[in-house]
Amino acid sequence: MAPRLILLGGFLGAGKTTLALTSAQRLITRGFCVGLITNDQGSELVDTALLKQTPIAVVEIGGGCFCCRYPDLLKALDEMVRQVSPDVIFAEAVGSCTDIVSTVIRPLLAQRSSFYDIAPLTIAYDPLRNIEHFSDEVRYVFHQQVKEAEAIVLTKQDIPTAAERRETLRAVAERYGIDKVFPLSSVTGEGVNEWLDFMLTSTAGATKKIDVDYTTYAAGEAALGWLNAVGELTSNQEFSPCNWATHLLYMMDNALSAHNAPIAHLKIYFRTENDESYKASLTESGGSVRWDLKSTGQNASRLTFVFNARVQSSPVLLESVVRHVFAELSPFPEFAYKFTRLECFHPSAPQPTHRM
Ligand SMILES: Nc1nc2c(ncn2[C@@H]2O[C@H](COP(=O)(O)OP(=O)(O)OP(=O)(O)O)[C@@H](O)[C@H]2O)c(=O)[nH]1
Numbered sequence: 001m002a003p004r005l006i007l008l009g010g011f012l013g014a015g016k017t018t019l020a021l022t023s024a025q026r027l028i029t030r031g032f033c034v035g036l037i038t039n040d041q042g043s044e045l046v047d048t049a050l051l052k053q054t055p056i057a058v059v060e061i062g063g064g065c066f067c068c069r070y071p072d073l074l075k076a077l078d079e080m081v082r083q084v085s086p087d088v089i090f091a092e093a094v095g096s097c098t099d100i101v102s103t104v105i106r107p108l109l110a111q112r113s114s115f116y117d118i119a120p121l122t123i124a125y126d127p128l129r130n131i132e133h134f135s136d137e138v139r140y141v142f143h144q145q146v147k148e149a150e151a152i153v154l155t156k157q158d159i160p161t162a163a164e165r166r167e168t169l170r171a172v173a174e175r176y177g178i179d180k181v182f183p184l185s186s187v188t189g190e191g192v193n194e195w196l197d198f199m200l201t202s203t204a205g206a207t208k209k210i211d212v213d214y215t216t217y218a219a220g221e222a223a224l225g226w227l228n229a230v231g232e233l234t235s236n237q238e239f240s241p242c243n244w245a246t247h248l249l250y251m252m253d254n255a256l257s258a259h260n261a262p263i264a265h266l267k268i269y270f271r272t273e274n275d276e277s278y279k280a281s282l283t284e285s286g287g288s289v290r291w292d293l294k295s296t297g298q299n300a301s302r303l304t305f306v307f308n309a310r311v312q313s314s315p316v317l318l319e320s321v322v323r324h325v326f327a328e329l330s331p332f333p334e335f336a337y338k339f340t341r342l343e344c345f346h347p348s349a350p351q352p353t354h355r356m
């Protein structure tokens with residue numbers, strides 16, 4: 001039987017990776033074989049590092065979104081099928097990407113409909129995200145993403161009250177004119193099976209045509225600064241790696257806020273010399289750090305890290321804030337750190353391989 005392909009889109013930090021992982025784990029307990037595809041404008045992803053902690057097969061497509069790297073997506077899908085013969089593949093699009101129906105789903109239906117059973121396009125929508133901090137162009141991308149949804153998942157439903165949940169459900173269904181809205185929490189698991197069952201039994205209609213103004217879309221992507229870094233940190237005495245990472249994210253939040261640079265997502269994955277792994281995220285300026293992976297929290301004197309920042313900022317400002325905070329938080333001679341790779345850029349204008 002052809003593997004089922006579940007494409008997940010939606011804004012940065014909306015909860016796509018967490019949902020894909022929770023869902024994959026549930027499907028595995030139901031006896032399914034699952035594969036995951038991650039995607040980014042650059043390389044060195046926290047998401048990939050996090051997912052690789054699991055026994056699930058993961059393939060990363062870097063250097064551009066699925067629509068601009070469509071041949072790489074086909075290659076990744078084929079490779080995944082060859083390697084593990086999955087029953088279900090989750091493919092997470094970059095959080096600044098839209099127009100997925102025209103540039104990915106319709107081409108797949110035209111060229112690969114006998115290879116993959118394509119589920120309706122799901123867009124993750126974080127009802128706690130305040131997009132008012134972002135520029136008009138970034139907000140345009142956010143709304144275009146939701147407009148093309150064939151199903152919307154309202155994420156993080158463990159946080160709002162029951163009344164807030166009901167109101168968001170009503171408002172989102174009404175604003176975007178869609179009845180397939182699934183409120184869920186990937187943390188408590190509530191609502192995940194309802195969405196998954198729909199994904200396993202429904203097929204992408206791909207009938208929605210949304211008008212996308214590629215100039216505004218490109219301006220929205222270009223308003224974002226993107227930084228991916230990999231490095232190592234050592235200290236001449238043991239320290240709490242969780243405290244270090246928490247301070248790192250909060251200090252960046254303060255510094256970026258001082259420059260009116262709203263955070264879309266800051267995330268860090270690290271591994272200590274004790275082979276313990278951790279991952280934390282901050283998805284909103286002034287928000288709270290959330291741990292998605294936390295081993296014992298024991299002190300360490302050495303760690304390797306992957307750090308990703310997506311912020312409405314120039315790359316120059318973003319890189320300078322990141323370098324400054326690392327230096328301030330990890331002063332010599334007590335600490336020594338180095339970036340073994342660091343890239344910082346604006347995503348370039350989207351140029352999809354196909355648009356149908
Ligand atoms: N409380 C709560 N937090 C959640 C839930 N789902 C995701 N999060 C948190 O939201 C943060 C971002 O989640 P991700 O899954 O990384 O979001 P994403 O959409 O993959 O982000 P990008 O890949 O950067 O676009 C993480 O810290 C998650 O723990 C949820 O259901 N409840």
Ligand SMILES: [Mg+2]
Nearest residue numbers: 016017047092
């Ligand atoms: Mg993700």
